[in-house]
Amino acid sequence: MAKPPKPKGNSGRSYRSDAGVTKTPKKSRGRTESSRRWIQRQLNDPFVAEAKSRGFRSRAALKLEQMDQKHNILTHNAAVLDLGCAPGGWLQYASQKIGLTAGHGRLVGIDLLDTDPVAGADILKGDINDDAMMHELIRLLGGKADVVLSDMAADTTGHRPTDHLRTTALLDIALDMACRVLTPGGVFLAKCFRGGAEKDALDLMRRDFAVVRHVKPAASRAESVESYVLATGFRGENSDGERLI
Ligand SMILES: C[S@@+](CC[C@H](N)C(=O)[O-])C[C@H]1O[C@@H](n2cnc3c(N)ncnc32)[C@H](O)[C@@H]1O
Structure with a gap:
Protein backbone atom coordinates (compact mmCIF):
# COMPACT_ATOMS: atom_id res chain seq x y z
CA MET A 1 0.00 0.00 0.00
CA ASP A 45 -6.72 20.08 -5.63
CA PRO A 46 -7.30 18.98 -9.22
CA PHE A 47 -4.29 21.04 -10.38
CA VAL A 48 -1.93 19.13 -8.09
CA ALA A 49 -3.20 15.86 -9.57
CA GLU A 50 -3.04 17.17 -13.15
CA ALA A 51 0.50 18.53 -12.76
CA LYS A 52 1.62 15.19 -11.34
CA SER A 53 -0.07 13.13 -14.04
CA ARG A 54 1.53 15.27 -16.76
CA GLY A 55 4.99 14.93 -15.27
CA PHE A 56 5.35 18.54 -14.15
CA ARG A 57 7.49 19.17 -11.09
CA SER A 58 5.11 21.76 -9.72
CA ARG A 59 1.51 22.84 -10.11
CA ALA A 60 3.01 26.24 -10.95
CA ALA A 61 3.59 24.86 -14.46
CA LEU A 62 -0.17 24.87 -14.97
CA LYS A 63 -0.34 28.54 -13.96
CA LEU A 64 2.15 29.42 -16.69
CA GLU A 65 0.34 27.21 -19.20
CA GLN A 66 -2.99 28.89 -18.44
CA MET A 67 -1.52 32.40 -18.75
CA ASP A 68 0.32 31.43 -21.93
CA GLN A 69 -2.75 29.89 -23.54
CA LYS A 70 -4.67 33.09 -22.93
CA HIS A 71 -1.97 35.65 -23.72
CA ASN A 72 0.51 33.94 -26.10
CA ILE A 73 3.53 34.66 -23.94
CA LEU A 74 5.90 31.95 -25.18
CA THR A 75 6.54 31.48 -28.87
CA HIS A 76 8.52 28.93 -30.85
CA ASN A 77 12.25 29.68 -30.86
CA ALA A 78 12.05 32.35 -28.13
CA ALA A 79 14.95 33.23 -25.80
CA VAL A 80 13.57 32.96 -22.27
CA LEU A 81 14.93 33.89 -18.85
CA ASP A 82 13.22 32.26 -15.84
CA LEU A 83 13.94 33.93 -12.48
CA GLY A 84 13.15 31.80 -9.41
CA CYS A 85 12.91 28.60 -11.47
CA ALA A 86 13.05 25.80 -8.85
CA PRO A 87 11.80 23.12 -8.80
CA GLY A 88 11.46 23.63 -12.56
CA GLY A 89 7.80 23.45 -13.62
CA TRP A 90 7.99 26.69 -15.62
CA LEU A 91 11.24 25.54 -17.22
CA GLN A 92 9.58 22.29 -18.28
CA TYR A 93 6.60 24.07 -19.82
CA ALA A 94 8.69 26.80 -21.48
CA SER A 95 11.05 24.21 -22.91
CA GLN A 96 8.14 22.45 -24.65
CA LYS A 97 6.70 25.69 -25.97
CA ILE A 98 9.88 27.13 -27.47
CA GLY A 99 10.99 23.77 -28.95
CA LEU A 100 14.16 23.55 -26.88
CA THR A 101 14.71 19.80 -27.24
CA ALA A 102 14.62 20.19 -31.04
CA GLY A 103 17.32 22.85 -30.72
CA HIS A 104 15.10 25.94 -30.91
CA GLY A 105 15.24 28.94 -28.61
CA ARG A 106 17.25 29.53 -25.44
CA LEU A 107 16.23 28.86 -21.86
CA VAL A 108 18.16 30.10 -18.86
CA GLY A 109 17.01 29.89 -15.23
CA ILE A 110 18.21 30.85 -11.78
CA ASP A 111 17.16 29.96 -8.25
CA LEU A 112 18.56 30.08 -4.72
CA LEU A 113 17.70 26.39 -4.51
CA ASP A 114 18.87 23.41 -6.53
CA THR A 115 16.88 22.74 -9.71
CA ASP A 116 17.05 19.36 -11.40
CA PRO A 117 18.30 19.64 -14.98
CA VAL A 118 15.93 20.34 -17.87
CA ALA A 119 17.34 19.17 -21.20
CA GLY A 120 18.88 22.04 -23.14
CA ALA A 121 18.35 24.66 -20.42
CA ASP A 122 21.13 26.43 -18.51
CA ILE A 123 20.36 26.66 -14.81
CA LEU A 124 22.27 28.66 -12.21
CA LYS A 125 22.07 28.27 -8.46
CA GLY A 126 22.35 31.66 -6.81
CA ASP A 127 20.77 34.95 -5.84
CA ILE A 128 19.43 37.26 -8.53
CA ASN A 129 20.59 40.19 -6.36
CA ASP A 130 24.17 39.12 -6.91
CA ASP A 131 25.75 41.13 -9.77
CA ALA A 132 28.02 38.25 -10.74
CA MET A 133 24.96 36.00 -11.15
CA MET A 134 23.23 38.64 -13.23
CA HIS A 135 26.18 38.86 -15.60
CA GLU A 136 26.47 35.08 -15.79
CA LEU A 137 22.78 34.83 -16.73
CA ILE A 138 23.32 37.32 -19.52
CA ARG A 139 26.37 35.44 -20.75
CA LEU A 140 24.40 32.18 -20.83
CA LEU A 141 21.54 33.85 -22.65
CA GLY A 142 24.00 34.84 -25.39
CA GLY A 143 21.92 37.79 -26.59
CA LYS A 144 18.68 39.58 -25.81
CA ALA A 145 15.71 37.84 -24.24
CA ASP A 146 12.28 37.71 -25.85
CA VAL A 147 10.62 36.81 -22.57
CA VAL A 148 11.59 37.34 -18.92
CA LEU A 149 9.60 35.27 -16.43
CA SER A 150 9.72 35.69 -12.66
CA ASP A 151 7.86 33.43 -10.25
CA MET A 152 10.18 34.50 -7.42
CA ALA A 153 8.69 34.57 -3.94
CA ALA A 154 10.43 35.42 -0.68
CA ASP A 155 10.33 33.25 2.42
CA THR A 156 7.39 34.36 4.51
CA THR A 157 7.77 35.74 8.03
CA GLY A 158 4.07 35.57 8.90
CA HIS A 159 3.99 39.38 9.14
CA ARG A 160 1.91 40.27 6.10
CA PRO A 161 3.28 43.82 5.41
CA THR A 162 6.87 42.54 5.68
CA ASP A 163 6.13 39.61 3.38
CA HIS A 164 4.51 41.96 0.87
CA LEU A 165 7.58 44.25 0.87
CA ARG A 166 9.97 41.33 0.46
CA THR A 167 8.10 39.90 -2.49
CA THR A 168 7.72 43.33 -4.05
CA ALA A 169 11.51 43.80 -3.78
CA LEU A 170 11.85 40.66 -5.92
CA LEU A 171 9.41 42.11 -8.44
CA ASP A 172 11.57 45.28 -8.57
CA ILE A 173 14.76 43.34 -9.23
CA ALA A 174 13.06 41.14 -11.84
CA LEU A 175 11.78 44.25 -13.62
CA ASP A 176 15.22 45.84 -13.50
CA MET A 177 16.68 42.70 -15.05
CA ALA A 178 13.95 42.59 -17.71
CA CYS A 179 14.61 46.18 -18.74
CA ARG A 180 18.31 45.39 -19.11
CA VAL A 181 17.97 42.28 -21.27
CA LEU A 182 14.67 42.36 -23.18
CA THR A 183 14.52 42.89 -26.88
CA PRO A 184 12.15 45.66 -28.08
CA GLY A 185 8.66 44.15 -28.18
CA GLY A 186 9.64 41.68 -25.45
CA VAL A 187 7.43 40.32 -22.69
CA PHE A 188 7.77 40.40 -18.89
CA LEU A 189 5.63 38.17 -16.67
CA ALA A 190 6.13 38.29 -12.91
CA LYS A 191 4.55 37.20 -9.67
CA CYS A 192 3.12 40.21 -7.86
CA PHE A 193 1.50 40.02 -4.43
CA ARG A 194 -1.01 42.84 -4.41
CA GLY A 195 -0.89 45.09 -1.35
CA GLY A 196 0.20 48.60 -2.35
CA ALA A 197 4.00 48.57 -2.46
CA GLU A 198 4.01 47.24 -6.02
CA LYS A 199 2.69 50.59 -7.33
CA ASP A 200 6.11 52.00 -8.26
CA ALA A 201 7.02 48.89 -10.23
CA LEU A 202 3.68 49.03 -12.05
CA ASP A 203 4.24 52.71 -12.91
CA LEU A 204 7.65 51.88 -14.37
CA MET A 205 6.13 49.03 -16.35
CA ARG A 206 3.44 51.30 -17.76
CA ARG A 207 6.21 53.65 -18.91
CA ASP A 208 8.42 50.98 -20.45
CA PHE A 209 5.85 48.57 -21.94
CA ALA A 210 2.93 49.12 -24.31
CA VAL A 211 0.42 47.09 -22.27
CA VAL A 212 0.43 46.11 -18.59
CA ARG A 213 -2.24 43.88 -17.07
CA HIS A 214 -2.87 41.82 -13.97
CA VAL A 215 -3.43 38.14 -14.60
CA LYS A 216 -4.79 35.54 -12.16
CA PRO A 217 -4.70 32.03 -13.64
CA ALA A 218 -7.27 29.48 -12.47
CA ALA A 219 -4.52 27.40 -10.86
CA SER A 220 -3.67 30.31 -8.53
CA ARG A 221 -6.02 29.89 -5.58
CA ALA A 222 -8.72 32.55 -5.35
CA GLU A 223 -8.03 33.09 -1.63
CA SER A 224 -4.29 33.66 -2.24
CA VAL A 225 -2.87 37.21 -2.50
CA GLU A 226 -0.78 35.88 -5.36
CA SER A 227 -1.33 37.40 -8.76
CA TYR A 228 0.83 38.00 -11.84
CA VAL A 229 1.61 41.08 -13.84
CA LEU A 230 2.04 40.73 -17.58
CA ALA A 231 3.80 43.51 -19.47
CA THR A 232 4.00 43.23 -23.26
CA GLY A 233 5.57 45.34 -25.99
CA PHE A 234 8.80 46.42 -24.29
CA ARG A 235 9.65 49.88 -25.59
CA GLY A 236 13.39 49.33 -25.32
CA GLU A 237 14.56 52.74 -26.32
CA ASN A 238 12.49 54.48 -23.59
CA SER A 239 13.97 52.48 -20.76
CA ASP A 240 16.47 54.49 -18.69
CA GLY A 241 18.01 51.37 -17.14
CA GLU A 242 21.61 50.56 -18.02
CA ARG A 243 21.47 47.97 -20.80
CA LEU A 244 23.84 45.10 -20.35
CA ILE A 245 23.54 43.59 -23.83
C1 LIG B 1 7.15 29.74 -6.53
S1 LIG B 1 8.79 29.16 -6.52
C2 LIG B 1 9.07 28.99 -8.25
C3 LIG B 1 8.33 27.83 -8.87
C4 LIG B 1 8.74 27.63 -10.31
N1 LIG B 1 8.22 28.69 -11.15
C5 LIG B 1 8.26 26.32 -10.83
O1 LIG B 1 7.48 26.31 -11.76
O2 LIG B 1 8.71 25.28 -10.36
C6 LIG B 1 9.68 30.62 -6.10
C7 LIG B 1 11.18 30.47 -6.14
O3 LIG B 1 11.79 31.76 -6.05
C8 LIG B 1 13.08 31.53 -5.54
N2 LIG B 1 13.73 32.79 -5.13
C9 LIG B 1 13.34 33.62 -4.13
N3 LIG B 1 14.21 34.64 -4.01
C10 LIG B 1 15.18 34.46 -4.95
C11 LIG B 1 16.36 35.18 -5.30
N4 LIG B 1 16.71 36.30 -4.64
N5 LIG B 1 17.14 34.73 -6.30
C12 LIG B 1 16.77 33.58 -6.96
N6 LIG B 1 15.66 32.85 -6.67
C13 LIG B 1 14.87 33.28 -5.67
C14 LIG B 1 12.82 30.58 -4.39
O4 LIG B 1 13.98 29.90 -4.00
C15 LIG B 1 11.73 29.66 -4.99
O5 LIG B 1 12.26 28.45 -5.43
Missing part, protein backbone atom coordinates in the same frame (compact mmCIF):
# COMPACT_ATOMS: atom_id res chain seq x y z
CA ALA A 2 1.27 3.47 -0.88
CA LYS A 3 2.45 5.51 2.13
CA PRO A 4 0.23 8.55 2.92
CA PRO A 5 1.99 11.85 2.15
CA LYS A 6 3.96 13.34 5.05
CA PRO A 7 2.04 16.19 6.64
CA LYS A 8 3.60 19.43 5.41
CA GLY A 9 4.54 21.69 8.26
CA ASN A 10 4.10 18.97 10.83
CA SER A 11 7.70 17.84 10.89
CA GLY A 12 8.95 21.22 12.06
CA ARG A 13 10.85 21.54 8.77
CA SER A 14 10.28 24.31 6.22
CA TYR A 15 7.86 23.58 3.40
CA ARG A 16 6.59 25.30 0.24
CA SER A 17 3.16 26.95 0.49
CA ASP A 18 0.52 27.06 -2.26
CA ALA A 19 1.90 30.37 -3.50
CA GLY A 20 5.35 28.80 -3.70
CA VAL A 21 6.85 30.58 -0.73
CA THR A 22 8.92 28.75 1.84
CA LYS A 23 7.30 28.64 5.27
CA THR A 24 8.64 27.54 8.59
CA PRO A 25 5.90 26.05 10.75
CA LYS A 26 5.20 27.69 14.10
CA LYS A 27 5.71 25.47 17.11
CA SER A 28 2.20 25.87 18.42
CA ARG A 29 -0.90 23.76 18.87
CA GLY A 30 -2.44 25.46 15.81
CA ARG A 31 0.23 23.89 13.61
CA THR A 32 -1.47 20.51 13.39
CA GLU A 33 -4.76 22.00 12.31
CA SER A 34 -3.26 24.23 9.62
CA SER A 35 -1.09 21.45 8.23
CA ARG A 36 -4.13 19.18 8.14
CA ARG A 37 -5.97 21.80 6.14
CA TRP A 38 -2.96 22.13 3.78
CA ILE A 39 -2.91 18.37 3.13
CA GLN A 40 -6.65 18.29 2.58
CA ARG A 41 -6.38 21.09 0.05
CA GLN A 42 -3.50 19.36 -1.75
CA LEU A 43 -5.41 16.08 -1.91
CA ASN A 44 -8.54 17.78 -3.22
Whole structure:
Protein backbone atom coordinates (compact mmCIF):
# COMPACT_ATOMS: atom_id res chain seq x y z
CA MET A 1 0.00 0.00 0.00
CA ALA A 2 1.27 3.47 -0.88
CA LYS A 3 2.45 5.51 2.13
CA PRO A 4 0.23 8.55 2.92
CA PRO A 5 1.99 11.85 2.15
CA LYS A 6 3.96 13.34 5.05
CA PRO A 7 2.04 16.19 6.64
CA LYS A 8 3.60 19.43 5.41
CA GLY A 9 4.54 21.69 8.26
CA ASN A 10 4.10 18.97 10.83
CA SER A 11 7.70 17.84 10.89
CA GLY A 12 8.95 21.22 12.06
CA ARG A 13 10.85 21.54 8.77
CA SER A 14 10.28 24.31 6.22
CA TYR A 15 7.86 23.58 3.40
CA ARG A 16 6.59 25.30 0.24
CA SER A 17 3.16 26.95 0.49
CA ASP A 18 0.52 27.06 -2.26
CA ALA A 19 1.90 30.37 -3.50
CA GLY A 20 5.35 28.80 -3.70
CA VAL A 21 6.85 30.58 -0.73
CA THR A 22 8.92 28.75 1.84
CA LYS A 23 7.30 28.64 5.27
CA THR A 24 8.64 27.54 8.59
CA PRO A 25 5.90 26.05 10.75
CA LYS A 26 5.20 27.69 14.10
CA LYS A 27 5.71 25.47 17.11
CA SER A 28 2.20 25.87 18.42
CA ARG A 29 -0.90 23.76 18.87
CA GLY A 30 -2.44 25.46 15.81
CA ARG A 31 0.23 23.89 13.61
CA THR A 32 -1.47 20.51 13.39
CA GLU A 33 -4.76 22.00 12.31
CA SER A 34 -3.26 24.23 9.62
CA SER A 35 -1.09 21.45 8.23
CA ARG A 36 -4.13 19.18 8.14
CA ARG A 37 -5.97 21.80 6.14
CA TRP A 38 -2.96 22.13 3.78
CA ILE A 39 -2.91 18.37 3.13
CA GLN A 40 -6.65 18.29 2.58
CA ARG A 41 -6.38 21.09 0.05
CA GLN A 42 -3.50 19.36 -1.75
CA LEU A 43 -5.41 16.08 -1.91
CA ASN A 44 -8.54 17.78 -3.22
CA ASP A 45 -6.72 20.08 -5.63
CA PRO A 46 -7.30 18.98 -9.22
CA PHE A 47 -4.29 21.04 -10.38
CA VAL A 48 -1.93 19.13 -8.09
CA ALA A 49 -3.20 15.86 -9.57
CA GLU A 50 -3.04 17.17 -13.15
CA ALA A 51 0.50 18.53 -12.76
CA LYS A 52 1.62 15.19 -11.34
CA SER A 53 -0.07 13.13 -14.04
CA ARG A 54 1.53 15.27 -16.76
CA GLY A 55 4.99 14.93 -15.27
CA PHE A 56 5.35 18.54 -14.15
CA ARG A 57 7.49 19.17 -11.09
CA SER A 58 5.11 21.76 -9.72
CA ARG A 59 1.51 22.84 -10.11
CA ALA A 60 3.01 26.24 -10.95
CA ALA A 61 3.59 24.86 -14.46
CA LEU A 62 -0.17 24.87 -14.97
CA LYS A 63 -0.34 28.54 -13.96
CA LEU A 64 2.15 29.42 -16.69
CA GLU A 65 0.34 27.21 -19.20
CA GLN A 66 -2.99 28.89 -18.44
CA MET A 67 -1.52 32.40 -18.75
CA ASP A 68 0.32 31.43 -21.93
CA GLN A 69 -2.75 29.89 -23.54
CA LYS A 70 -4.67 33.09 -22.93
CA HIS A 71 -1.97 35.65 -23.72
CA ASN A 72 0.51 33.94 -26.10
CA ILE A 73 3.53 34.66 -23.94
CA LEU A 74 5.90 31.95 -25.18
CA THR A 75 6.54 31.48 -28.87
CA HIS A 76 8.52 28.93 -30.85
CA ASN A 77 12.25 29.68 -30.86
CA ALA A 78 12.05 32.35 -28.13
CA ALA A 79 14.95 33.23 -25.80
CA VAL A 80 13.57 32.96 -22.27
CA LEU A 81 14.93 33.89 -18.85
CA ASP A 82 13.22 32.26 -15.84
CA LEU A 83 13.94 33.93 -12.48
CA GLY A 84 13.15 31.80 -9.41
CA CYS A 85 12.91 28.60 -11.47
CA ALA A 86 13.05 25.80 -8.85
CA PRO A 87 11.80 23.12 -8.80
CA GLY A 88 11.46 23.63 -12.56
CA GLY A 89 7.80 23.45 -13.62
CA TRP A 90 7.99 26.69 -15.62
CA LEU A 91 11.24 25.54 -17.22
CA GLN A 92 9.58 22.29 -18.28
CA TYR A 93 6.60 24.07 -19.82
CA ALA A 94 8.69 26.80 -21.48
CA SER A 95 11.05 24.21 -22.91
CA GLN A 96 8.14 22.45 -24.65
CA LYS A 97 6.70 25.69 -25.97
CA ILE A 98 9.88 27.13 -27.47
CA GLY A 99 10.99 23.77 -28.95
CA LEU A 100 14.16 23.55 -26.88
CA THR A 101 14.71 19.80 -27.24
CA ALA A 102 14.62 20.19 -31.04
CA GLY A 103 17.32 22.85 -30.72
CA HIS A 104 15.10 25.94 -30.91
CA GLY A 105 15.24 28.94 -28.61
CA ARG A 106 17.25 29.53 -25.44
CA LEU A 107 16.23 28.86 -21.86
CA VAL A 108 18.16 30.10 -18.86
CA GLY A 109 17.01 29.89 -15.23
CA ILE A 110 18.21 30.85 -11.78
CA ASP A 111 17.16 29.96 -8.25
CA LEU A 112 18.56 30.08 -4.72
CA LEU A 113 17.70 26.39 -4.51
CA ASP A 114 18.87 23.41 -6.53
CA THR A 115 16.88 22.74 -9.71
CA ASP A 116 17.05 19.36 -11.40
CA PRO A 117 18.30 19.64 -14.98
CA VAL A 118 15.93 20.34 -17.87
CA ALA A 119 17.34 19.17 -21.20
CA GLY A 120 18.88 22.04 -23.14
CA ALA A 121 18.35 24.66 -20.42
CA ASP A 122 21.13 26.43 -18.51
CA ILE A 123 20.36 26.66 -14.81
CA LEU A 124 22.27 28.66 -12.21
CA LYS A 125 22.07 28.27 -8.46
CA GLY A 126 22.35 31.66 -6.81
CA ASP A 127 20.77 34.95 -5.84
CA ILE A 128 19.43 37.26 -8.53
CA ASN A 129 20.59 40.19 -6.36
CA ASP A 130 24.17 39.12 -6.91
CA ASP A 131 25.75 41.13 -9.77
CA ALA A 132 28.02 38.25 -10.74
CA MET A 133 24.96 36.00 -11.15
CA MET A 134 23.23 38.64 -13.23
CA HIS A 135 26.18 38.86 -15.60
CA GLU A 136 26.47 35.08 -15.79
CA LEU A 137 22.78 34.83 -16.73
CA ILE A 138 23.32 37.32 -19.52
CA ARG A 139 26.37 35.44 -20.75
CA LEU A 140 24.40 32.18 -20.83
CA LEU A 141 21.54 33.85 -22.65
CA GLY A 142 24.00 34.84 -25.39
CA GLY A 143 21.92 37.79 -26.59
CA LYS A 144 18.68 39.58 -25.81
CA ALA A 145 15.71 37.84 -24.24
CA ASP A 146 12.28 37.71 -25.85
CA VAL A 147 10.62 36.81 -22.57
CA VAL A 148 11.59 37.34 -18.92
CA LEU A 149 9.60 35.27 -16.43
CA SER A 150 9.72 35.69 -12.66
CA ASP A 151 7.86 33.43 -10.25
CA MET A 152 10.18 34.50 -7.42
CA ALA A 153 8.69 34.57 -3.94
CA ALA A 154 10.43 35.42 -0.68
CA ASP A 155 10.33 33.25 2.42
CA THR A 156 7.39 34.36 4.51
CA THR A 157 7.77 35.74 8.03
CA GLY A 158 4.07 35.57 8.90
CA HIS A 159 3.99 39.38 9.14
CA ARG A 160 1.91 40.27 6.10
CA PRO A 161 3.28 43.82 5.41
CA THR A 162 6.87 42.54 5.68
CA ASP A 163 6.13 39.61 3.38
CA HIS A 164 4.51 41.96 0.87
CA LEU A 165 7.58 44.25 0.87
CA ARG A 166 9.97 41.33 0.46
CA THR A 167 8.10 39.90 -2.49
CA THR A 168 7.72 43.33 -4.05
CA ALA A 169 11.51 43.80 -3.78
CA LEU A 170 11.85 40.66 -5.92
CA LEU A 171 9.41 42.11 -8.44
CA ASP A 172 11.57 45.28 -8.57
CA ILE A 173 14.76 43.34 -9.23
CA ALA A 174 13.06 41.14 -11.84
CA LEU A 175 11.78 44.25 -13.62
CA ASP A 176 15.22 45.84 -13.50
CA MET A 177 16.68 42.70 -15.05
CA ALA A 178 13.95 42.59 -17.71
CA CYS A 179 14.61 46.18 -18.74
CA ARG A 180 18.31 45.39 -19.11
CA VAL A 181 17.97 42.28 -21.27
CA LEU A 182 14.67 42.36 -23.18
CA THR A 183 14.52 42.89 -26.88
CA PRO A 184 12.15 45.66 -28.08
CA GLY A 185 8.66 44.15 -28.18
CA GLY A 186 9.64 41.68 -25.45
CA VAL A 187 7.43 40.32 -22.69
CA PHE A 188 7.77 40.40 -18.89
CA LEU A 189 5.63 38.17 -16.67
CA ALA A 190 6.13 38.29 -12.91
CA LYS A 191 4.55 37.20 -9.67
CA CYS A 192 3.12 40.21 -7.86
CA PHE A 193 1.50 40.02 -4.43
CA ARG A 194 -1.01 42.84 -4.41
CA GLY A 195 -0.89 45.09 -1.35
CA GLY A 196 0.20 48.60 -2.35
CA ALA A 197 4.00 48.57 -2.46
CA GLU A 198 4.01 47.24 -6.02
CA LYS A 199 2.69 50.59 -7.33
CA ASP A 200 6.11 52.00 -8.26
CA ALA A 201 7.02 48.89 -10.23
CA LEU A 202 3.68 49.03 -12.05
CA ASP A 203 4.24 52.71 -12.91
CA LEU A 204 7.65 51.88 -14.37
CA MET A 205 6.13 49.03 -16.35
CA ARG A 206 3.44 51.30 -17.76
CA ARG A 207 6.21 53.65 -18.91
CA ASP A 208 8.42 50.98 -20.45
CA PHE A 209 5.85 48.57 -21.94
CA ALA A 210 2.93 49.12 -24.31
CA VAL A 211 0.42 47.09 -22.27
CA VAL A 212 0.43 46.11 -18.59
CA ARG A 213 -2.24 43.88 -17.07
CA HIS A 214 -2.87 41.82 -13.97
CA VAL A 215 -3.43 38.14 -14.60
CA LYS A 216 -4.79 35.54 -12.16
CA PRO A 217 -4.70 32.03 -13.64
CA ALA A 218 -7.27 29.48 -12.47
CA ALA A 219 -4.52 27.40 -10.86
CA SER A 220 -3.67 30.31 -8.53
CA ARG A 221 -6.02 29.89 -5.58
CA ALA A 222 -8.72 32.55 -5.35
CA GLU A 223 -8.03 33.09 -1.63
CA SER A 224 -4.29 33.66 -2.24
CA VAL A 225 -2.87 37.21 -2.50
CA GLU A 226 -0.78 35.88 -5.36
CA SER A 227 -1.33 37.40 -8.76
CA TYR A 228 0.83 38.00 -11.84
CA VAL A 229 1.61 41.08 -13.84
CA LEU A 230 2.04 40.73 -17.58
CA ALA A 231 3.80 43.51 -19.47
CA THR A 232 4.00 43.23 -23.26
CA GLY A 233 5.57 45.34 -25.99
CA PHE A 234 8.80 46.42 -24.29
CA ARG A 235 9.65 49.88 -25.59
CA GLY A 236 13.39 49.33 -25.32
CA GLU A 237 14.56 52.74 -26.32
CA ASN A 238 12.49 54.48 -23.59
CA SER A 239 13.97 52.48 -20.76
CA ASP A 240 16.47 54.49 -18.69
CA GLY A 241 18.01 51.37 -17.14
CA GLU A 242 21.61 50.56 -18.02
CA ARG A 243 21.47 47.97 -20.80
CA LEU A 244 23.84 45.10 -20.35
CA ILE A 245 23.54 43.59 -23.83
C1 LIG B 1 7.15 29.74 -6.53
S1 LIG B 1 8.79 29.16 -6.52
C2 LIG B 1 9.07 28.99 -8.25
C3 LIG B 1 8.33 27.83 -8.87
C4 LIG B 1 8.74 27.63 -10.31
N1 LIG B 1 8.22 28.69 -11.15
C5 LIG B 1 8.26 26.32 -10.83
O1 LIG B 1 7.48 26.31 -11.76
O2 LIG B 1 8.71 25.28 -10.36
C6 LIG B 1 9.68 30.62 -6.10
C7 LIG B 1 11.18 30.47 -6.14
O3 LIG B 1 11.79 31.76 -6.05
C8 LIG B 1 13.08 31.53 -5.54
N2 LIG B 1 13.73 32.79 -5.13
C9 LIG B 1 13.34 33.62 -4.13
N3 LIG B 1 14.21 34.64 -4.01
C10 LIG B 1 15.18 34.46 -4.95
C11 LIG B 1 16.36 35.18 -5.30
N4 LIG B 1 16.71 36.30 -4.64
N5 LIG B 1 17.14 34.73 -6.30
C12 LIG B 1 16.77 33.58 -6.96
N6 LIG B 1 15.66 32.85 -6.67
C13 LIG B 1 14.87 33.28 -5.67
C14 LIG B 1 12.82 30.58 -4.39
O4 LIG B 1 13.98 29.90 -4.00
C15 LIG B 1 11.73 29.66 -4.99
O5 LIG B 1 12.26 28.45 -5.43
